[in-house]
Amino acid sequence: MAKVTIDGRTIEVPDGTTILQAARMIGPEVAPPTMCYYSKLKTSGGYCRTCLVEVTKGSEKDPRPMPKLVASCRTNVMDGMEVGNVTSPKVTEARKGVVEFLLLNHPLDCPICDQAGECHLQDLSYEHGSSKTRTDFERRTFEKIDIGEKIQLHMTRCILCYRCVKVANQITDGRVHGVINRGDHSEISTYVQQAVDNDFSGNVIDVCPVGALTDKTFRFKSRVWFTKPVNAHRNCEKCSGKVNLWYKGEEVLRVTGRKDQWGEVEEFICNTCRFDKKNTSDWTVEGPTAVNRHSVISANHYEVFKQPTEFKLNVVKPLSIEEGEQA
Amino acid sequence: MGKKILLAHDHVPGIQTYEVYRKHGGYNSVEKAIKTMSPEAVVEEVKKSGLRGRGGAGFPTGMKWSFLAKPEGVPRYIVCNADESEPGTFKDRYLMSRIPHILVEGMITSSFALGVNTSYIYIRGEYFYIVNILEKAIEEAYANGWLGKNILGSGYNLDLFVHVGAGAYICGEETALLESLEGKRGNPRIKPPFPAIAGLYGCPTVVNNVETLAAVPFIVNEGGDEYAKVGIGKSAGTKLISASGHINKPGVYEIEMGITVEDFIYSEEYCGGISNGKKLKAVVAGGSSVPILPADKILNLANGEKRLMSYESLADGGFGGGTMLGSGGFIAMDEDTSIVENLFTFARFYHHESCGQCSPCREGTAWMEKILHKMIDGHATLSDIDLLWEIQAKIEGNTICPLGDAAAWPVASAIRHFRSEFEEYVKNPKAINKVTRMAV
Amino acid sequence: MSDIKFSDETLAVANKIIARYPEGKQKSALIPLLHLAQAEFDGWLSPAAMDYVASLLNIQNIEAYEVASFYSMFNLQPVGKCLIEVCRTSSCWLRGANEVIQHLENKLGIKEGETSTDGMFTLKAVECLGSCGTAPMMMIGAQFHENLTHEKVDAILETCKQEGKRKTYLDNVVVDKY
Numbered sequence: 001m002a003k004v005t006i007d008g009r010t011i012e013v014p015d016g017t018t019i020l021q022a023a024r025m026i027g028p029e030v031a032p033p034t035m036c037y038y039s040k041l042k043t044s045g046g047y048c049r050t051c052l053v054e055v056t057k058g059s060e061k062d063p064r065p066m067p068k069l070v071a072s073c074r075t076n077v078m079d080g081m082e083v084g085n086v087t088s089p090k091v092t093e094a095r096k097g098v099v100e101f102l103l104l105n106h107p108l109d110c111p112i113c114d115q116a117g118e119c120h121l122q123d124l125s126y127e128h129g130s131s132k133t134r135t136d137f138e139r140r141t142f143e144k145i146d147i148g149e150k151i152q153l154h155m156t157r158c159i160l161c162y163r164c165v166k167v168a169n170q171i172t173d174g175r176v177h178g179v180i181n182r183g184d185h186s187e188i189s190t191y192v193q194q195a196v197d198n199d200f201s202g203n204v205i206d207v208c209p210v211g212a213l214t215d216k217t218f219r220f221k222s223r224v225w226f227t228k229p230v231n232a233h234r235n236c237e238k239c240s241g242k243v244n245l246w247y248k249g250e251e252v253l254r255v256t257g258r259k260d261q262w263g264e265v266e267e268f269i270c271n272t273c274r275f276d277k278k279n280t281s282d283w284t285v286e287g288p289t290a291v292n293r294h295s296v297i298s299a300n301h302y303e304v305f306k307q308p309t310e311f312k313l314n315v316v317k318p319l320s321i322e323e324g325e326q327a
Numbered sequence: 328m329g330k331k332i333l334l335a336h337d338h339v340p341g342i343q344t345y346e347v348y349r350k351h352g353g354y355n356s357v358e359k360a361i362k363t364m365s366p367e368a369v370v371e372e373v374k375k376s377g378l379r380g381r382g383g384a385g386f387p388t389g390m391k392w393s394f395l396a397k398p399e400g401v402p403r404y405i406v407c408n409a410d411e412s413e414p415g416t417f418k419d420r421y422l423m424s425r426i427p428h429i430l431v432e433g434m435i436t437s438s439f440a441l442g443v444n445t446s447y448i449y450i451r452g453e454y455f456y457i458v459n460i461l462e463k464a465i466e467e468a469y470a471n472g473w474l475g476k477n478i479l480g481s482g483y484n485l486d487l488f489v490h491v492g493a494g495a496y497i498c499g500e501e502t503a504l505l506e507s508l509e510g511k512r513g514n515p516r517i518k519p520p521f522p523a524i525a526g527l528y529g530c531p532t533v534v535n536n537v538e539t540l541a542a543v544p545f546i547v548n549e550g551g552d553e554y555a556k557v558g559i560g561k562s563a564g565t566k567l568i569s570a571s572g573h574i575n576k577p578g579v580y581e582i583e584m585g586i587t588v589e590d591f592i593y594s595e596e597y598c599g600g601i602s603n604g605k606k607l608k609a610v611v612a613g614g615s616s617v618p619i620l621p622a623d624k625i626l627n628l629a630n631g632e633k634r635l636m637s638y639e640s641l642a643d644g645g646f647g648g649g650t651m652l653g654s655g656g657f658i659a660m661d662e663d664t665s666i667v668e669n670l671f672t673f674a675r676f677y678h679h680e681s682c683g684q685c686s687p688c689r690e691g692t693a694w695m696e697k698i699l700h701k702m703i704d705g706h707a708t709l710s711d712i713d714l715l716w717e718i719q720a721k722i723e724g725n726t727i728c729p730l731g732d733a734a735a736w737p738v739a740s741a742i743r744h745f746r747s748e749f750e751e752y753v754k755n756p757k758a759i760n761k762v763t764r765m766a767v
Numbered sequence: 768m769s770d771i772k773f774s775d776e777t778l779a780v781a782n783k784i785i786a787r788y789p790e791g792k793q794k795s796a797l798i799p800l801l802h803l804a805q806a807e808f809d810g811w812l813s814p815a816a817m818d819y820v821a822s823l824l825n826i827q828n829i830e831a832y833e834v835a836s837f838y839s840m841f842n843l844q845p846v847g848k849c850l851i852e853v854c855r856t857s858s859c860w861l862r863g864a865n866e867v868i869q870h871l872e873n874k875l876g877i878k879e880g881e882t883s884t885d886g887m888f889t890l891k892a893v894e895c896l897g898s899c900g901t902a903p904m905m906m907i908g909a910q911f912h913e914n915l916t917h918e919k920v921d922a923i924l925e926t927c928k929q930e931g932k933r934k935t936y937l938d939n940v941v942v943d944k945y
Contacts (some may be wrong), residue, residue: 010762040351044686046517047727048685049686063504068724094721094725097721097722100721101691101721102686102690104690159686175827178829178833179683180837182683183680183682183689184689186689189832190834191828191832192814192828381856402789414895416897417899422786452936453896453897453906454897490787491798492838493838493840494840494841496895508795509797510794510798510824510834511794511830512833512834528789569900570861571900571902572858572899573862577901611857615857651930658857658861658899660861669861673856675856675894676856676857679839
C-alpha cells in the first residue's frame with residue numbers, strides 16, 4: 001500500500017495505482033481532467049497532457065520533487081508522495097496551455113456538432129481554457145473520408161487521443177483504421193477506402209472524447225440535451241446488452257454504452273445493440289439514467305430526480321424526492 | 328595537436344578496410360576483453376573512464392550500463408543509435424564512413440560487457456550508402472571470427488545487424504528508435520519503464536550513440552583511467568565536433584575537451600576563423616536544439632574567463648547565459664546572418680519532425696513555425712514576439728519526449744539574446760528583407 | 768490491380784532481412800521491406816505494394832500504411848525517376864540552400880514539390896540530411912552531392928538525364944572523398 005496526498009487530501013492505495021486513479025478515488029474535486037486516458041483500454045493515456053500534475057514530494061524514501069510536471073494517468077504513486085493538481089499554479093498554467101493547443105485547430109463547430117453537450121473538449125475548455133483565441137491562422141482541414149454507413153468521421157475535430165485505435169486493437173478482431181501521417185498532419189484514417197465495420201466497431205463512438213467519431217444513425221436528429229437517457233438491457237449473445245437508450249418523445253434516437261462518472265463506458269456494447277435495436281420493444285427499460293447536475297443533458301428533464309450530492313447551498317432548498325413525488 | 332582517440336588513424340590510407348584497421352590495433356579490445364577480462368570488469372573500466380553519452384544528453388555511460396536489468400532467461404540488447412539527425416551534426420556519419428570497424432569493434436566489446444547476444448545498429452535512412460559500408464565491415468568481422476558463434480573460442484556468441492530507418496528525426500530519441508526498430512511509427516514511449524528495464528521487444532536494452540560505443544575500444548585497451556586523464560574534469564575524453572556554417576574550414580574535428588571556444592573557432596587546427604573576413608555574430612554550439620549564444624557570450628563566461636569546449640563550461644550561466652555541448656553540432660553565424668530567419672529554419676524543422684503524439688508539441692511546433700513565417704512575410708506585430716515566447720514556454724517540459732524542449736529552446740534563446748533584432752525585423756520588414764538571403 | 772510481387776532476388780534479400788529479428792518479431796522488418804518495395808516498384812509505395820509487404824510479414828495492411836506515412840523517405844505518390852532532395856535546414860540555409868532550390872526550380876521549370884513533365888525529376892526540399900559541413904547539399908537516390916555550386920548542380924542534372932534511369936536509396940553509390 002502507498003499513502004499519497006493530492007491537493008492536501010490523503011488516501012492509501014494499492015501499489016501500482018496511478019496518481020490519476022488515486023485522485024479519482026479521493027473524488028472529482030481533485031481528479032485531473034483526461035482526454036486520452038481510458039481506464040478500460042490498455043496503454044491509453046499520456047498523449048493529451050491535460051492530466052499533468054506537479055509532484056512536490058517524490059516519496060517518503062526520496063522526497064525530492066519531480067523536475068517536470070508528470071502525466072498523472074501514466075505515473076504510479078509512491079508511498080509518501082505529495083501531488084499538486086488544482087492547488088498547483090504550475091499545473092493551472094500548463095493545463096491552460098494544453099487546452100489552447102487542443103483548441104488551436106479545432107473547428108469550434110459545436111453548433112452543428114452532434115457531440116455538443118457531451119463533449120469532453122467543451123467541458124475542458126470551459127473549466128480550464130481561456131475565453132479568447134490567440135491565433136488568426138487558418139485552421140487545419142483534412143480530406144473527408146467515408147468510413148462506412150454507421151460511423152461518421154470528422155477529422156477536423158479529432159484531438160488524436162488514440163482511444164479509437166486502441167478499441168480497434170483491443171476489442172475488435174482486425175483493425176482497419178489507424179493514425180497515418182506525422183506531426184500536425186496526423187489523422188485517423190483507413191488510408192484506403194474502407195468501412196470500419198465489425199461487431200464492436202461502434203464503440204469508437206463512445207470512447208471518442210470529441211465529435212470526431214459520431215453515430216451516423218443519430219446524425220443531426222437532435223441536440224443531446226433534448227433527448228432523455230434511460231437505462232435498458234436485452235439478452236444479447238455478443239455483449240452484456242446493458243445500454244442507454246436516448247429518447248425524444250417515444251422514439252429511441254440513439255443507443256450507447258452506459259457511462260460512469262468519468263465519462264467512460266461501463267461495458268462495451270455490440271453493433272447490433274447499438275445500431276439495430278431502436279424500438280422500445282427490443283429492450284427492458286430499467287429507469288432514467290442518473291445524469292450529472294452540471295451536464296446540459298440534465299437540464300429541465302428530471303424535475304423529480306434524486307438530489308445531487310454536491311448540491312449543498314442552504315439558501316435554496318431543493319425539492320426532496322418525497323416532496324417531488326407528492327408534487 | 329590534441330589527443331586523438333577516435334580519429335587517431337583517420338588519415339591512414341585504407342583504414343576503412345579490415346586489414347589496415349587490424350594492423351593498427353583494431354579488434355585488440357575484443358581480444359583483451361574476451362580473453363582476459365570479465366564482463367563486469369569491462370563495465371568497471373567504462374565507469375572509471377568517465378565517458379558520457381555522446382548523442383546529446385551526456386549521461387554517464389557506465390552508469391547507464393549498470394542500470395541494465397539482467398533477469399534470467401531474458402535476452403538483452405544493445406542498440407547503437409546511428410540515427411544522427413540533429414541539425415548541425417554529422418560526426419557519426421563521418422566516423423562510420425571513414426572507420427566503420429571502430430563502431431563494429433566497440434559494439435562487440437560492449438555487447439560482451441553486457442552479456443548481449445544480438446545487437447543492432449539503427450541508422451537513419453538518409454545514410455543508406457553507409458549501410459553498405461557497415462555491412463561490409465560486419466561481414467569482415469564475421470569472416471575473421473570477431474562475430475558469430477563461439478567468438479575466440481570463448482563460448483560467447485554475438486550477432487550484429489544493421490537496421491535502416493526511413494527519415495524521422497524523432498527516432499534519435501531512444502524509445503522512438505526502439506519503436507521504429509520494432510517496425511512501428513517512431514512515437515516515443517511514455518516512461519517509465521526505461522529501456523534498461525523494458526526496451527526492445529520488452530527486453531532490457533541499452534541504447535548508445537555511435538561515438539560513445541566507438542570510444543569503448545580505447546577504454547578497454549588503455550584502461551578507464553587513461554581515458555579519464557584526457558579532457559577536463561567531468562568532461563572526460565575527446566569529443567567529435569561537427570563544425571559548419573560561416574567558417575573557413577567546416578568539418579569534423581576530434582577535440583580534447585577543455586580547449587577554448589575561441590581557439591576552436593579561430594585556430595588553423597580547427598575552424599580557421601570566420602569566412603570572408605566577417606565577424607562572428609552567434610553560435611549554436613551543440614546542435615539545433617541547444618540555446619543560441621551571441622559571440623561575446625559563447626567566447627567568454629560572465630566572469631570574463633574564456634569559455635571552454637566542455638559540458639560544464641558550455642553550460643555555465645545556465646539557460647539564461649549558457650548553452651550545452653549537446654551532440655557537438657557547432658554552427659557558426661557571421662554578422663550578416665538574420666537570427667530570425669535562421670530560427671525559422673529551426674522552427675520549420677521541428678514542426679516537420681514532431682511525431683504528433685502529444686498535443687503541446689504537435690500543435691505548438693506548427694504554431695511557432697507559422698508565426699515566424701508571418702514575421703518573414705512582414706505581417707507580424709510586436710505582440711507576436713511575446714506570443715512566440717509564451718508558446719515555447721507552454722511546450723517546454725510538458726511533452727512526452729525531449730523534442731518539445733528541443734523545439735522550445737532555440738526560440739527562447741533567440742528571443743532572449745536577440746530581442747531587439749526581432750523587434751527591428753517586425754517593425755521594418757521591408758528594410759530587412761532587402762538584405763535577407765531568404766525568399767520564403 | 769497489377770500483380771505486385773518481389774523478384775526472386777529481392778524476395779531472397781527480404782527473407783534474409785526478416786531472419787535478423789527474433790521469432791515472432793518479424794514486424795521489425797517492415798521499414799527495410801518497404802524500402803525494398805519502393806525501390807522495386809517504381810520509386811513509390813502504392814497501397815498494393817504496401818499490402819504485399821504486409822502480407823509477407825503477416826501484419827494488417829493498416830500497420831504498413833501507418834508506418835509508411837510516418838517516415839519522410841517513403842513516397843506515397845509517384846515521383847520522378849530522380850527525386851532531388853535539397854537540404855534547407857540552418858547550416859545549409861546559411862550557405863545558400865535557398866539559392867540552390869531556386870536554381871533547380873529555374874533549371875527544371877518546376878516548383879519545389881513538383882515533378883517535371885517528362886517524369887524525370889521531382890524536386891523536394893527536405894530537412895537536415897547530416898551533411899552540414901559540406902553545405903549546401905542535395906541527395907539523389909542514395910548519393911549525397913555536396914558543396915554545391917550552380918555549375919555543379921547543372922552537371923549533376925546533365926548526368927542524370929544522360930543516364931536516364933531511376934535512382935533509388937538502395938543504389939550502390941561511390942562514396943565521395945569526404
